[in-house]
Structures are given as structure tokens and as C-alpha cells.
Amino acid sequence: MNKAKVIIIGAGVGGLCTAIALQQYGFEVKVYEKVKKLGEVGAGLTLWSNALHVLRALGVADEVIAAGSKLQRSQIRANNGETLFDARTDEMETKYGEPVVAIHRADLHQILINALKPNTLKLDMNCAKFEQDDNKVTVHFENGEVDSADVLIGADGIHSVVRKQMFPEVQLRYSGYTAWRGVVETENEAALGLTSESWGRGARFGIVRVDKKRVYWFATRNQPIGEKATGEQKKSKLLGIFSKWHKPIDHLLDSTPAEIILQNDICDIAPFASWTKGRVTLLGDAAHSTTPNMGQGACMAMESAYVLARALNEESDYRSALKRYERERHERTAWITNTSWSIGKGGQVENPLLIGLRNFIVKITPAGAMQRNLHKATGYDVTK
Numbered sequence: 345m346n347k348a349k350v351i352i353i354g355a356g357v358g359g360l361c362t363a364i365a366l367q368q369y370g371f372e373v374k375v376y377e378k379v380k381k382l383g384e385v386g387a388g389l390t391l392w393s394n395a396l397h398v399l400r401a402l403g404v405a406d407e408v409i410a411a412g413s414k415l416q417r418s419q420i421r422a423n424n425g426e427t428l429f430d431a432r433t434d435e436m437e438t439k440y441g442e443p444v445v446a447i448h449r450a451d452l453h454q455i456l457i458n459a460l461k462p463n464t465l466k467l468d469m470n471c472a473k474f475e476q477d478d479n480k481v482t483v484h485f486e487n488g489e490v491d492s493a494d495v496l497i498g499a500d501g502i503h504s505v506v507r508k509q510m511f512p513e514v515q516l517r518y519s520g521y522t523a524w525r526g527v528v529e530t531e532n533e534a535a536l537g538l539t540s541e542s543w544g545r546g547a548r549f550g551i552v553r554v555d556k557k558r559v560y561w562f563a564t565r566n567q568p569i570g571e572k573a574t575g576e577q578k579k580s581k582l583l584g585i586f587s588k589w590h591k592p593i594d595h596l597l598d599s600t601p602a603e604i605i606l607q608n609d610i611c612d613i614a615p616f617a618s619w620t621k622g623r624v625t626l627l628g629d630a631a632h633s634t635t636p637n638m639g640q641g642a643c644m645a646m647e648s649a650y651v652l653a654r655a656l657n658e659e660s661d662y663r664s665a666l667k668r669y670e671r672e673r674h675e676r677t678a679w680i681t682n683t684s685w686s687i688g689k690g691g692q693v694e695n696p697l698l699i700g701l702r703n704f705i706v707k708i709t710p711a712g713a714m715q716r717n718l719h720k721a722t723g724y725d726v727t728k
Contacts, residue, residue, distance in 0.1 A: 345656050348494040353471045358628030358645030359499030360456035364402045365653030376469035386449035387525040388560025392722040395643035396442035398650045401727045407455050412447030413553045415539050423544035425590030428706040446552045471505045481623040495662050496624045504630035510621050516611040518569045521692050524607050525562045526600040546694040561596045569609045575602035615678035620666045632677035637687040640680050647726040648673050
């Protein structure tokens, strides 16, 4: 299908990686993003070795590694600070040829945008609907503009407009817990040297260094969906929930400006049969959204981006290309979604007896067994 035109809705990690890969193959690509301005979007994210393989193929891996922080160790702790599990994540680089990197999402976005050809990305373009026939697919935007292409890729996130038109019956699945996130500049050496997730009663707190100056933190808590709160209310609630947890959690929360604290109810989409209708397919969170418990959401989007671009390049027509893309991606992404969902349920338990049992099992389980799913996820090279 070389030299065909492809429209991508959504300039997140998946959409941008798809655009870069397609342009390397010689496709004409347009990326449309609904936001008016790209800024300090999101917080931090972890890119495992499987994602770095894709970034290496796209020619941006070294830049991403330099902008982020190589993760050396990964811990699971109890809320009193007791270490339940301690593993060396730097062994991933030796085993799989690429490191594990934490990076601010905005820094990653900028690197990916810089790798696009000029005038590929257009902002302030909110997709309203699409229509397709035997010859093309046409996208209509809310501002009245229209564009057509051979293939349309909906990479517009978990609340995908493209997916809602294709599969209105597909609904989000609420995990039962919400999450708060922030990035803070800190000179606290304990925070700077620590990559961990701490487990309490129906709540967790994670700490990830994203570069030499900044630490990304996230917190979860079981509660009903849909809470609305101001920045000050969020910060006050977090300080209450985690007041008796181990250091440096209180320091990180204290140091975070209330107005930058993000809150999102954690949802995913249960794996569904097909992501494609005609000339239109879905990618990333629009297709295979996952809870963040394996740190694989962005990584799966990158893998899917590479596989989809390769299929479009190597197959003679869009039908066979999109079938191949789904065939190569559906089982793996479904496994990630379902495994991550199960891990989240274990991390969020509230029953004190189950908490004690959970922590005991984690503590006595050999590191190799604990990491089996992690290695299955990260020891995968989609570029081969």
C-alpha cells in the first residue's frame, strides 16, 4: 500500500509513533489533534525495553534515554516502608538490549513531534465524524474542515470519538479506584534514588524519578467514580490518606503545587473482537486501553504503531493490512489488559487479613516468579 494517504486522529504517543513509522515507509500522513496547544501534558510514564525497541527502529531511542532517567531498581513496599520485593530493573538492559526509562510525557511528546516531517501535525482539530465508501474515508471536523484518505486510524484515546462511531456498544470498565498524579522538583535524595510502589489498605503510592531534577508520583484509592475536586481539595485529601505512610511520601505531596495535581478515574476497556471497520481501525487506548498496573499502556501503543505501519507497508491492500495488524496484536494486548486488571485488584484490597496474606506472599515469592509476567511483557521485540 506504499504511497497511500493515512489520516491519524490523535497526537498521543501511539498516533505520533504511527505517523513516524508510516513516513519512514513513504506514506503521506496527516495527524489531527483536538487540543489547541501542546504543553506540559500529563505526568510521567515508564518505557520498558519492549517500547525502546520500537523507539530504536523509529530513530529516537537515544534522545528519549537522554531526556529521561534509566531505572535501576524497582521495589514494592508496605505503607510503613517495609520492603516486600526488590528487583534490579537495570538487568533488563543486559537481557533485552534496551534499558527501562522513566520520562515526562511532555518530553517524550516533543521528541516524537520533532521526528515528524513539517506540517504533518495540525492542532485544534476536533473530529466530529467520518464516512467511507469503496474509494476513500472522509473525516469531518467540528470547525467545518474536511479531509480524505485511504485509511483512517483512530488513536484518540480511551474516550475515542472514532471508536464511539464504530462500536457504540463498547463501554469503559471502571476499576473501582481513582488515581492522582504529579511531578515535583525535589532535592530529596531518598525520593531521587527511589523507584517504588507502596501498598496499603485500598490505596497505593508510586514514586518514579523521571530525570535528575524531577520525581513523578502517583496515588490510588478505592472510591466511587466521578469525584470532582479543586486542586486544594485534592492535595488536602491526599495528605490525609497518606499522612502515616513512610517517607518521602509526605515530602513529595507537600512539595507539589495543588493546581498541578491531576486526577483520573482508572478505567480500561475489556478486550473486544475487532478494532476495524472497512478503511478505519483503532490504535492504542482507543483499541486496547489498559489500567496502568504493568506500566505498559504507552508501550502497547508503540508496539501497535509499529505493527500497523509495517502491515500497511507490506500488504497489497488495506483489508489484508488491517486484518494482519489485528491478528498480530489482539492476543498480546488482551493479555496485558487482563493481567494488569488482575494486578490492580490485588494492589487495592481492603480486607486486613487479605492485605497481610498478600504482603506475605509477595515477600516470600522468589524474584523470578514475581517477575514472570513482567518479563513476558518487556522481553518482547515487535520489530523483529
